[in-house]
Amino acid sequence: MKLLLSALLIFIISCSQQTGETEIFTLPPIEIEQIMQISESEDLLLGSITNLLVDSEGDIVLVDGSQRTVYAVASNGDFIQQIGGRGSGPGEYEFPGPMALSGDNKLHLFDFSTRNMITYAKENGRWDYHSDFAANFNEYGFFSLFFPVDNDEYFVVTNPMQIDSDDESIVRKIDNSGNIVRDSVYTYPQNERFTITENGMPRMSMTIPNIHRQGRFNVDFDGNQYFGWTDSLTIFRKMVNENDFQPAINLDIQNLPFTNASRDSILNRYENILSDNNQARRDLISSFPDTKPIYSDYKIDDEGRIWVQMFNDEEDTDWMIFSRDGEPQHKVTLPGSNRLRTIRHGNIYSVETNDDGLPVVNIFAIQS
Numbered sequence: 507m508k509l510l511l512s513a514l515l516i517f518i519i520s521c522s523q524q525t526g527e528t529e530i531f532t533l534p535p536i537e538i539e540q541i542m543q544i545s546e547s548e549d550l551l552l553g554s555i556t557n558l559l560v561d562s563e564g565d566i567v568l569v570d571g572s573q574r575t576v577y578a579v580a581s582n583g584d585f586i587q588q589i590g591g592r593g594s595g596p597g598e599y600e601f602p603g604p605m606a607l608s609g610d611n612k613l614h615l616f617d618f619s620t621r622n623m624i625t626y627a628k629e630n631g632r633w634d635y636h637s638d639f640a641a642n643f644n645e646y647g648f649f650s651l652f653f654p655v656d657n658d659e660y661f662v663v664t665n666p667m668q669i670d671s672d673d674e675s676i677v678r679k680i681d682n683s684g685n686i687v688r689d690s691v692y693t694y695p696q697n698e699r700f701t702i703t704e705n706g707m708p709r710m711s712m713t714i715p716n717i718h719r720q721g722r723f724n725v726d727f728d729g730n731q732y733f734g735w736t737d738s739l740t741i742f743r744k745m746v747n748e749n750d751f752q753p754a755i756n757l758d759i760q761n762l763p764f765t766n767a768s769r770d771s772i773l774n775r776y777e778n779i780l781s782d783n784n785q786a787r788r789d790l791i792s793s794f795p796d797t798k799p800i801y802s803d804y805k806i807d808d809e810g811r812i813w814v815q816m817f818n819d820e821e822d823t824d825w826m827i828f829s830r831d832g833e834p835q836h837k838v839t840l841p842g843s844n845r846l847r848t849i850r851h852g853n854i855y856s857v858e859t860n861d862d863g864l865p866v867v868n869i870f871a872i873q874s
Contacts, residue, residue, distance in 0.1 A: 530739075530759060530826055531818060536836035537873035538854060542583055544867040545860065549585040550577055555857045555865040557604065558847040561611045561628070566855070566867065569602050569615075576602055576615065578633060579867075581851075589613065589626055589633045597624060597635025608654035609727075612636065616652065623652075623660070623684070639684045646678050646686060653725035658682040661691065661731075663723055677723055692733070694721045700793055702779065702786040715802040716768060716817055717795060726806035727850075736799035737761065741812060755812060755832040761797035767821045769794055807849035811835075815846070844868055 544566070546552045556571030564581030567589065576599075578586040590597045600619030607613055613626040613633050621641045626633035641649070647664035654660050664676050674695050679688040700718070701711040713720050715736070722741075724732040733751065734741035743754035769791070773780070780787045802815045802823055810830035815823045825838040825846060840846060844856035854870040 530757075530816065530834060531824065531837065533826060533834055533837040536827065536838055538838065538840075538870040539873060540868055541853070541871045542869040544579055544583050544869070546864050546866075547585060550579065551575075552865050555867065557602075558855055558857060558867065559605060559607050559613075560848055560850045560853075560855055561607050561613075562609075563611070563631075564851050565631075567605070567607070567613060567633075568867070569605060571602070574599070574601055576605075580631075587632055590615070590624065590635065594620065596638065597626065599624060604650055604652060606652060606654050609729075612654070614652070614654050614660070616641070616649075623682075625682075637682065639682060641680075641684050646680070646689070647676070651723070655679070655725070655729055659687055661723075661725060675721060675723075692723070694733075700790055702783065703789070714772060716798045716821075717764075717772065717793065719799055722804060724804065724806065726810065727808045728810070730806075732804070732806065732812075734804065736801050739800050739814070739816075741804060741814070753832065754830075755814070755828050757832075757834070759800055761800055762817055762819060764795050764798045765821070768798060771821055805846070805849060808851070811849075813838075813846070813849060840870070 551573065552570055553572035554570055555568055557569035559567045561567070565586065566579045566581070568577045568579065570577065574592060576589040578589055580586050590599055592598060592600065594600065599615065599617035599622070601617060603616045603618040605613060605615040611628040613628070615624045615626070616622070617624060621643060622638045623641060624638045625636045627636040646662070649662040649664045651663040652660045659679055659681050662678050662680055664678055674693055676690055677692040678686055679691055681687050700714060719735055719737040722734050722736060726732065729746045731744045732741055732754065739755060739757045739759045740753060741755045742751035744751045772790070776790070780790065798817055800816060802817065804812055804814045806812055812828045812832070814826045814828065816826050818824050825840070826834060827836045827838065828834055838854070840854070840856055842858055844858045846854060846856045848855050852872050854872060856868050856870070857865055858868060860866050
């Protein structure tokens with residue numbers, strides 16, 4: 507039976523109590539201290555960092571998207587290995603995409619080129635090829651996000667293969683052979699998209715975080731599931747072995763206005779796409795809203811706290827920290843252009859580009 511998550515959320519909202527509008531941006535800042543920086547070395551040749559994970563032992567896995575390479579680095583910054591390699595053989599990949607760690611420190615990597623899900627098992631501090639299977643996009647659509655769960659199964663967030671104004675994101679569960687275990691675990695419309703047309707035909711469809719309302723599905727380190735829409739600060743959680751979602755955060759927060767600065771920032775960001783397509787520029791401008799969504803993304807740390815990346819008046823974002831029970835606690839503003847990737851072992855792991863144009867990993871310790 508197909509479960510429409512949107513209907514479930516409406517029901518839960520109606521049954522929950524709003525806590526009243528809160529001055530989120532006046533929360534006390536949490537103190538952080540930079541304890542390490544990982545940059546290019548003789549063994550670690552970095553062109554970009556498109557993904558970063560930290561395992562239960564503190565070791566770091568990096569994907570260099572520009573060079574299509576996966577590296578492992580120890581918690582003290584020492585180089586461990588290149589995981590897998592370029593090619594089409596066992597444990598090899600052509601275009602490494604999303605990746606995730608399961609509770610047993612297995613690394614799961616999806617190769618966009620071959621459509622293989624590759625698993626590496628960690629033994630004696632190193633990851634070696636374990637298994638792989640081919641994803642069947644023709645059966646359940648394209649996915650760029652997945653979460654491993656127990657029994658070597660995965661939640662995959664899938665989208666149709668063709669551009670459609672009525673696109674839906676469907677969360678499915680598949681096994682380690684690529685077969686569907688449960689179809690339409692959740693279904694929710696991605697009902698706000700911007701489609702670039704050329705000669706009357708759709709060429710590219712995208713969502714822009716500070717314009718479009720988006721659904722965000724997530725799974726924490728303990729396997730609990732989360733869902734929220736970015737235009738309200740209500741994020742739901744379904745605990746392991748429970749049947750229903752309950753509000754994890756439920757605050758009545760006003761959306762900020764979509765300003766001229768927001769407009770200019772977006773037009774500059776997509777200039778390379780819009781420069782030769784005046785119709786696309788006009789369509790994008792006509793789609794600008796009066797207010798922007800409340801948040802862009804959220805992450806859950808290994809203590810169960812929820813970190814929400816909220817838009818502020820400066821056309822930028824701050825990270826707000828909520829307790830496991832949904833109480834606002836602190837805010838964090840990372841220095842410079844650091845982009846937060848994960849929070850684990852009491853540390854914040856972020857990525858920025860240095861003065862030489864090279865990516866670096868910055869590790870900040872959270873001061874209690």
